[in-house]
Amino acid sequence: MRYLILVSAVIMQMCLGATYSWSVYVQPLRDITGLAQGPVQGPFTVFYFVFPFTMMLAGGWLPRIGPRISAMAGGLLFGGGWILAGLGSHHFFFTILGIGGLAGIGAGMAYIVPIAVCIRWFPKSKGLVTGIAVAGFGGGAALVSQAGGFLITRLGYTPFQTFFVFGILFLCLVGVAGSVMRFPASETKPRSRSMLRPGQVLGHANFKLLYLAMFMGLAAGFAVNANLKEIFHNTGDTAQIGITAVSLFALANAAGRVIWGMIFDRISAASAIQANLICQALVLAATPLLAASVPGFWAFALFTGFNYGGVLVIYVSSAARSWGSEHVSRVYGWLFTANIPAALSPILAGFMFDRFHDFTPALGGLALLLAVTAVLIRYQTKRINDRITPISADCPCCPGG
16 A cells, blocks of 8 residues: 555656746747746746745645545646646736646645655655655656647647646646545554644744755755756757756756655764755856866756755655654645745846856855855754654643643
8 A cells, every 4th residue: 555655646746846847838938928038937936936835834734634635635726727727828817827826726735745644654764755755746847848848849739738738637647646645544643632833843943954954955956947058158059958957957856856865764864964965065166167068067957956856855854853754744844935035046046147147156155055054054963863852732731732
């Protein structure tokens, strides 16, 4: 049963990661709608604001409504959002509302389910199964982008027709995969009699350190991912070289989630966080050298994607170790909101590029901040590795309980 759940988790995440393929539709949408670059990015931007906020709330809903209902409802909204986006041929607002709004809510409800479920079915391999479960979110984008490109360039579909086709597919796949999501029989009833209070987590030094480190890892990954095609400024077919780099980043992102998960299972949480931060800092610091040649640029895409993939595994696994698997959906829901401020990093990197006509200052600055964060984690190793015993919210001796 647990291996069926693991396979279903990967299928769910492959669908939910489809928004990572948005760049495939940007130019065709501009041609059809006459909109500029900024407005066409509306669905993607709205998605990455709605998704983390919903996931933060879903972490509290999950213990109450159960993983099966949360996953299936999320699949219905996610697929329905892409179907609604197909009406964008009448007005682009439908695409923003569908992919940005409804699909963002659906992804937020469904994303945490495979993680919370799989780490309970595989308690001795939290990092590995988390990596496998969320690898689909990164790898699925590569598959969806190829399929979307085929429908548009080879079969003559418009982006809106493509959205509709994908919406039907996502609705069915996430719904069916979500229907098998359940906790082990021994955990049908939550082990904790009460929910964590926000103050017990948000004010804890461990949470603040994890949030800061996750924010830095996400900011670095977003800045590279959103600007990857423009980082290379050498001779050759720069368009095709950039497209290949984007695919390499996506595949390495998926692989990184699995491999960093395996690494996490073998070392302490603080060591895994430090290693991930330092590895990404070294790659970003080497940008001028790596981006000077095509092989070096592709290596840059692979390494940054690989390290970024680790961010989506290390911190959820750290939360599970610190607060326990029974609380991971709620704690990681709060941690995941680090995506919101981190999503500003591509814009800030773009402003610096406009000023210096080079991404080296922005990426070099991020490398320095990553290194400083790694040093901070080094001096807080014991705190990061501590197992936290949450105080029951219904304890009669606890204030407010």
